[in-house]
Amino acid sequence: MADPLLHIPVMLNEAVEGLAVREGGRYLDGTFGRGGHARAVLSRLGSDGRLLLMDRDPQAIATAQKEFAADSRVAIRHGNFSTMAEWDETSPGLDGVLLDLGVSSPQLDEAARGFSFMADAPLDMRMDPTQGESAADFLNTADEREIADVLWIYGEERFSRKIARIIVERRNESPITRTGELAALVERAIGRREPGKHPATRTFQALRIRVNGELEALQRGLDAALDRLKPGGRLSVISFHSLEDRIVKLFIRDHSGRVQGSRRGPPVAAAPARLTAIGKAQFPSDAEQTANVRSRSAVLRVAEKMPEEGRA
Known part of the structure; x- marks a missing residue:
């Protein structure tokens, strides 16, 4: 198992500050990982506070159990954050939800x-x-068109059809089972077209998102978080690529009570306001990007659930 001390949490201070943690509050970290954000939240809780930890990765849950199981303020659940509303621990309502995606x-x-x-x-x-x-x-097992669609939609890969065709041709000879084999196939298909970027980057991203159902889980998780947040509760979400960030951005906008529409058509009636954005999108500092290259694509968005009387 990876040493949790080697894991550098992205935008740690900004994400936790966004939660506006109260000593006696109830908070959920839906993507425990190796616990960087969780430790920071727990350090701000008093004896009456409660921290709920979730992760779909069994290794992450093993780390959580080892480090936090003895703390009476902490509850741990193996599962996707999209199912948080099914956990009885969230029934009393939450003062904050933190998601570190990807x-x-x-x-x-x-x-x-x-x-x-x-x-x-x-x-x-x-x-x-x-x-x-x-x-x-x-x-x-997927047909060529489905593979191409996945690479295009989830990886924004311009050469998705060419890559899909070569994958199918190769698997007809023998199954593709290794990362190195797939990376070599992609490189053979499209060459090294972007300096400093491996040609298989988008393909691997797309497959990971598809295999884990990440975008669908994010949408369900945001809905569940909004349902479980108390009025005044905060949602703090770190995204790492445009597809994730767009979902988060539109979710906050669509629940803000703003009138939607375009200049070419009549305005669309706004839904009742349930969220308000806290500040603008935040990005890692230059110092953090230098220290942790994996933080460079991160975007943090924070929103607060509005009180019932604040609804339109």
């Missing part, structure tokens, strides 16, 4: 998990290896 550094760094093309390993990519189909399962 793949964690320990998952990337452990070659056997199959998330990275930097080392040859089984082509898995599941955040929860105990369920669902692996990336290899998907690539070896």
Whole structure:
């Protein structure tokens, strides 16, 4: 298991400050990872505070159990944050929800998990290896059009059709089972077109998102968080690519009570206001980006649930 001390939490202070933690509040960290954000939240809680920890990765939950199980203020659950509303611990309502999206550094760094093309390993990519189909399962059973659609939609890969065609041609000879094999296929298909960026970057991102159902889970998780947050409760979300950030941005906007529409059509009646954005999108400082290269694409958005009387 990766050493949790080697994991550097992204935008730690900004994300936790966004929660406006109160000593006696109840908070949920839906993406425990290796606990960087959780430790910071817990350090601000008093004896009456409550911290709920979730993660879909069994290794992350093992770390949480080892470090926090003895703390009476902490409850731990193995599961996707999209199911938070199904957990009885969230029934009293939450004063804050923190989500640090995407793949964690320990998952990337452990070659056997199959998330990275930097080392040859089984082509898995599941955040929860105990369920669902692996990336290899998907690539070896999906038709060419579905593979191309996944690469285009989730990876914004311009050469998605060409890559999909080569994948299908290769698997007809023998199944694709290794990260190194897939990375080599992509490089053969499109070459090294972007300096400083491996040609398989978008393909691996797309497959990871598809295999883990990340965007669908995010939408369900945001809905669940809004349902469980108390009035005045905060939602603090760190995204790492435009697809995630767009979902978060539109979710906050769509629940802000603002009139939607375009200049070419009549305005659309606004839904009742349930959220208000706290400040603008935040980005890592230059110093953090220098110290932690994986923080460079991070975007933090914070919103607060409005009191009932504040609804339109």
